Amino acid sequence: MTGTKSIDKALSVLKHVLWDEETRVEELAQQLDMPLATIYRHITALERGGLVWRENRNAFAPGVCLLRRFDTQGFNAFLSEQSRPIVEAFSKHMNLTVHLGVFEDDMVTYLVKCAVEGSGFFTRETAQLDAYCSGLGKVLLGSLSARELDNYFSSGTLPKITAATITDEAQLRKEVRAVAKRGYGMDVEEFEEGLFCVAVPITDRDQKVLAALSVSSREPEHVGANLKSVLKKLRTAAGDIQEALYSGTG
Amino acid sequence: MTGTKSIDKALSVLKHVLWDEETRVEELAQQLDMPLATIYRHITALERGGLVWRENRNAFAPGVCLLRRFDTQGFNAFLSEQSRPIVEAFSKHMNLTVHLGVFEDDMVTYLVKCAVEGSGFFTRETAQLDAYCSGLGKVLLGSLSARELDNYFSSGTLPKITAATITDEAQLRKEVRAVAKRGYGMDVEEFEEGLFCVAVPITDRDQKVLAALSVSSREPEHVGANLKSVLKKLRTAAGDIQEALYSGTG
């Protein structure tokens, strides 16, 4: 009970803010008998931590971290809403098809897809696809704990989709570890002949992987000569998305 | 970003502890680069706030407040597990039937029931019963916000079960307000002829009502001459249950 006064206060702000549908900050200050400046300071800290999301002037909602942990549906909705404009702008800027996906039930769920004209992709938003055969999927697999990865491998098979698809568990494990280590995943015609893909993780501020972002292309130089430049832009976009998941800019 | 250093740290402890299935406190200290004493202090604060529940030496789980907000099922399970021994002891001590119930879908869900021999009650655990005609139900109704109460009244009728059942909305609203104000609810043959019942709220440490606890009896003195004494014991038991919902003592 000693040495935690400010924490106790911050937690009680958290509870009031999340447990009451609507909260005027000034009323809150009165209820909790704290000066306005203090309340605002605490709210800011909670936002920065991803515990609280500021809906608007006097409505608060659970932040990314709480959604991620306690409300998968809400998290997915929030993530696609926040990332969509960034993904769209990015796709337009690159003139390439861009996907954002999360790992769910041992599959990749595509939450956002921005396709460029012409290049027919059969992926659709909210579609679930296998993880082992795409760059995006491999990034997500790379974020799993040892236990989760074991579980993944124990519950499915790895059908060969193209000549390049990795179908050997040991080899895929190695690849996934490598992807996690180097921080990006690639897919060179493993999913479809003539299709190339680069993907990076989208993390929260604590480096926990929330989703992955990929560009797909039919031109090999995107995974070859231009890889470095593509990666840089992907990472910038991923960073922008991370930012968008927290209320402040902090 | 200023004036919240300790809060930031506490929040990061919270996240690590809840987002990782298993956490050795000492490892955590290393990961977060904080001294052991500090980590323990923060964990204690989080437990005290009802955000974290200490499963055992190195496993943590969401505390009451988080369960209540984000996981109704988990909350109910937790509540019945924690309260059952207390309810049982209380029932034995009083030699009366005791119920613990929560408000869910405009009904009362009975989570724990301890009946004394003989006095046949048809309530069963996990059964859902109407709220308007029992002392326990009225306590729970008394904890609703104006909006929730409006919603309750707009979605159901108030059938007359016994001669004493309150079936008029205005009258029930008045009764519910009174119950909330005086801190306990009674039911004098409103649910069953010859059955009397006294109920008090079980709250968390922030005075938010989580559930209600009632004793039922066929002897009118329990709601008459002995009311004061019954109430006192009920409140003690309710307090004990509150305690049991937080890891530490306090």
Place this chain on the structure above:
DNA sequence: GGTGAATTCTCATAATATGGGAATTCAAAA
């Protein structure tokens, strides 16, 4: 009842949170 690990306690001190009020930003209206 013994043993090693986990947890709490202690307290002087450094570090940090505090808060009143001014300054600024915001959002809705004119």
Place this chain on the structure above:
DNA sequence: TTTTGAATTCCCATATTATGAGAATTCACC
């Protein structure tokens, strides 16, 4: 646009509070 009142951030001297090493205690399992 401009106005306007409210919401939010900023500022900074100071008191308050968090800190953390190590000792003391409790715990859980043998």
